[in-house]
Amino acid sequence: MAIDMKITKLKVFGDSTLIILQTVDEWKTRDAKLIPYHDYLEELVTEFNEISFDYLSRYHNQFDDALATLSSMLQVTNRLEIEPLKIEVLTRPAYCMALIEEPDGK
Template sequence: MALDMNIQELLVIKDSDLLINQVKENWATKNDKILPYVNLVQRLSGRFKSIDFRHTPRAQNDFADVVATIASMIQHPESTHIDPLEITLKEEHAHYAHIEAEPDGKPWYADIKAYLEKGEYPPESSAN
């Protein structure tokens, strides 16, 4: 796809340290089943002005896992064109958007904050 779009510089991020190092020729490819794929990636790499392969641990790759899961759930039409998925990054965590203010107009954590800052309990609390 990157070649079809005439991309000249490409950054490939993968959660498999083994594959990244095999493609970069840092490690030998011993698995005969993987070798054709590694060779293909190496040949295709020469068609870019610049290409870099980076490893990211799976634990730090939550975003890619979510996108891959969404992509696997979409039924693709019988055409070569697929509309792009628009992703908007928010400034706040999504769970903030689902918390409504209490009837007193204070956020849900106001009593916890008051206790941590001043050692004050809510006025309606009991000795228990």
């Protein structure tokens, strides 16, 4: 998508140290299943004037994981329109209380 949008500078974040280090050639890709992906990535990199790959720990990636989970739950149709999603960041932990029975007995 970035190539189609004619983006020239790209910063890529990943939460796998192994993949990031293999991508920046600090570690060698040895898994035979991953080598074709690595080769294809090397072709894609040439499409950008500037590109970087940075590790982002899973702890700092919780929000992205939540959005990915939400998006995977959508069934996309041709003319799908989605209302804006309001997200509130809490400054304190949120708690949940499970009820076994409602006060009115229902």
